[in-house]
Every structure is written in C-alpha cells, then in structure tokens.
Amino acid sequence: MTDILPQPDCSLKAVCESLERCCLDQLEEPGSKRVPNTGARLWGRVRSKLLRQKLDPQTVETKNWHTDVIEMNGIKVEFSMKFTSRDMSLKRTPSKKQTGVFGVKISVVTKRERSKVPYIVRQCVEEVEKRGIEEVGIYRISGVATDIQALKAVFDANNKDILLMLSDMDINAIAGTLKLYFRELPEPLLTDRLYPAFMEGIALSDPAAKENCMMHLLRSLPDPNLITFLFLLEHLKRVAEKEPINKMSLHNLATVFGPTLLRPSEVESKAHLTSAADIWSHDVMAQVQVLLYYLQHPPISFAELKRNTLYFSTDV
Secondary structure: OOOOOOOOOOOHHHHHHHHHHHHHHHHOOOOOOOOOOHHHHHHHHHHHHHHOOOOOOOOOOOOOOEEEEEEEOOEEEEEEEOOOOHHHHOOOOOOOOOOOOOOOOHHHHHHHHOOOOOHHHHHHHHHHHHHOOOOOOOOOOOOOHHHHHHHHHHHHHOOOOHHHHHHHOOHHHHHHHHHHHHHOOOOOOOOOOOHHHHHHHHOOOOHHHHHHHHHHHHHOOOHHHHHHHHHHHHHHHHHHHOHHHHOOOHHHHHHHHHHHHOOOOHHHHHHHOOOOHHHHHHHHHHHHHHHHHHHHOOOOOHHHHHHHHHHOOOOO
C-alpha cells in the first residue's frame, strides 16, 4: 500500500492524519479477511515511527528522501518523506506551446477557446462526476505522476485524442491534473490582488459584515475567474454530497483546494521566507476557511452577483 501525501507545510500532524485515513480506509473495509483491527494497529506503529522522525525544514536536505517500511499481518506500508518549501511546491511553469493551457492566464485560455470555463476544467470535472464521484478519497489521493504529466502534455497540445485518453485514465490522475492546472496558473484563481482582502474578510466576526465583504470580493474578480470559480464550487458541492461513500466532506475538499485557489503572490511569499513557520500555517488555515465559507454558502449566481455590482464599488 503506497500513497503520495502532498502537504502544504511540513506539519507532522497533517502527514499523520493522511496516513491514518490511508490505513483505516483500506484495511478496515467490510468483508475484509484481514486480522481484526489490523488497520488501527498498523496505524499506531506508523504514527509512532513518524513522531520519532524530525522533518525540520532547517535540517532536511531538499534533494534527499527519507524512506521507511513498516509491516504487520502481511501488510506493508512504505512511505517516503522529503521537505520541499511551499515556495517551490507552488512554482508556476508556463507552457511553451501556443496551444498550451498550463501556466497561461485563464482569461487568455477562455478567449482563445471562446468559452466561459477552460476546456480542461470542464472535461476533468465531467469525467470525475461520471465515474469518480464515489471514489474514496477523490482529490485527496494522488494520481500517478507520470499519468498526470501525460494528461498535461495532451491538454497542452490540444490533442484530438484527449477524450479517449480521459476515458481510459485512472480517475485519480484526472483529479490530479485538474489540481495541477489550478496550481500552475500564473496567478491563483482568486488573484494576487485580492488575497489580502480575502484574508481580512474571512477574519470578520460579524456575520452580516462578512457576508457583504465575501460577496463583494467575488464581484471584484475578473469574469473568467469568477465563472470558473463558481463552476468548480458547484462541482465540489456535488462531490461532498457523496461524502458517506467517498469520505470527502466540504472541509476535506476545502483543505485540498483552498491553498491552490488562494495564495499570496510570489513577492509576498519570498517576503515570508524569513518569518516564523507558524505564519504559513495560519495562512493555510485561512485559505481553507475562505473556500469552506463559499462551499457552505447557498448557491451563488453569477448573474445575481453582477446585478448587485451596480450598488457596490469594485475597489478593494
């Protein structure tokens, strides 16, 4: 049993939580012939082993992986850990192809395609809803990196075999491709400019003031960004409706997508490199809360938002 566990920071708690779900979800299924409580006992050993490790960004070499193997009742868990700074893990790589979509501004892609939502987003969402919406850990469990890179190349080349390839590809690779697309945008979907305002808005304690602020911020987004965000929002809500089956709650989905859709600019990121590590943890939690706020909100209409623009200034 091997899983890739990308984390937005070097928190051992986050790594432990992901491994615990992996152990319990896969080893305690009804009808399993395994020794009772194998998953829980194996998880105990994994957790004990992890907590003895030091995953310190100041001492762990970025080029070296630390690998451990733990066995119990015929089950082997192999996991590798390496510290990569958040600045490097969110690095954007623009596509070199004229038809490319990765690393290209969303407004450029939608204008070229004459669409409201990028083709890659629509196709990945459609495939996930068709055959992956009940997949346990959808969007949380990583796809095979080579499959994701293959899909990236096909979308960048606008290959005519995209649909055939999607239908044959592992669903976790398709989900991973969608996440990669948003991660490699030149700026996050909710924009660099509005990032400080989103951080301030989500921290408001008065519900009415928070509602006004958070809706105003959506109205301030460029149309391609807003339409794509609302499209993704409704998709994630549909995924969460299957939580009893796929184990992906709104909070789980916000944890996966929040730091990808909303993050500080690269200039701001570099300024934070000299700050304490807990600043990053605070930022990540706030990013998750922003997305969770919109996921828990009643349906948001693009037309209604735009009608209300007449009554608000677009300056933030």
